[in-house]
Amino acid sequence: DAMVIQNPRYQVTQFGKPVTLSCSQTLNHNVMYWYQQKSSQAPKLLFHYYDKDFNNEADTPDNFQSRRPNTSFCFLDIRSPGLGDAAMYLCATSRDSGQETQYFGPGTRLLVL
Amino acid sequence: AQSVTQPDIHITVSEGASLELRCNYSYGATPYLFWYVQSPGQGLQLLLKYFSGDTLVQGIKGFEAEFKRSQSSFNLRKPSVHWSDAAEYFCAVGAATGGSYIPTFGRGTSLIVHP
Numbered sequence: 001d002a003m004v005i006q007n008p009r010y011q012v013t014q015f016g017k018p019v020t021l022s023c024s025q026t027l028n029h030n031v032m033y034w035y036q037q038k039s040s041q042a043p044k045l046l047f048h049y050y051d052k053d054f055n056n057e058a059d060t061p062d063n064f065q066s067r068r069p070n071t072s073f074c075f076l077d078i079r080s081p082g083l084g085d086a087a088m089y090l091c092a093t094s095r096d097s098g099q100e101t102q103y104f105g106p107g108t109r110l111l112v113l
Numbered sequence: 114a115q116s117v118t119q120p121d122i123h124i125t126v127s128e129g130a131s132l133e134l135r136c137n138y139s140y141g142a143t144p145y146l147f148w149y150v151q152s153p154g155q156g157l158q159l160l161l162k163y164f165s166g167d168t169l170v171q172g173i174k175g176f177e178a179e180f181k182r183s184q185s186s187f188n189l190r191k192p193s194v195h196w197s198d199a200a201e202y203f204c205a206v207g208a209a210t211g212g213s214y215i216p217t218f219g220r221g222t223s224l225i226v227h228p
Contacts, residue, residue, distance in 0.1 A: 004156070006156075040220075040221070040223075041220060041221075042203060042218035042219055042220045042221060043157070043203070043218050045215065048215070090156055090157065092156075092157075101147075101159050101162060102157075102159070102216065103159075104149075104156035104157040104158070105156050106154075106155055106156045107154075107155070107156050109154070
């Protein structure tokens with residue numbers, strides 16, 4: 001049973017062309033996260049939502065935005081993708097306790113041409 | 114701020130051999146510690162976690178890890194590796210911040226299993 005779903009699994013975009021990645025969850029978790037993972041590197045947290053409260057990491061570029069219209073959905077918008085933004089983008093969720101496990105989606109691999 | 118060091122980028126073992134993946138962390142308080150596994154092209158799956166209590170933690174797929182505060186380590190072990198264990202393994206340390214925890218991941222260790 002899919003719990004954290006990411007669409008699409010693969011996304012190809014052109015340099016500078018806006019792109020949106022989607023994440024949905026069936027766990028009813030309060031917290032949703034977006035990570036960027038480049039090849040052979042650790043996942044890097046971009047931002048997270050605690051309910052509707054948006055928390056941006058200090059070093060996340062302004063080019064990356066996010067929306068969470070409801071509990072189940074969260075979107076990652078890349079306004080002007082550059083070649084350096086090609087990566088795997090991982091969505092994760094957790095409940096609102098400090099001891100809760102994160103559940104990850106399968107990721108969306110973004111290719112920028 | 115917390116940090117995680119996984120000193121081994123690659124580990125190669127023979128199928129059936131034992132495995133130990135190293136993880137060292139830096140955090141000022143009692144850490145929350147995790148091991149995740151990532152198969153090629155997939156998301157991360159939690160193997161096990163330590164929050165408190167028994168320092169030897171059992172996880173899924175026959176993995177275990179031991180928290181050693183004196184060494185700031187949380188090494189992952191498995192007594193007999195299967196070919197399907199070949200994957201990327203990430204150690205993470207978490208900190209409770211405002212009700213949600215934000216883990217910091219190590220760079221990962223790639224496990225290669227020879228038949």
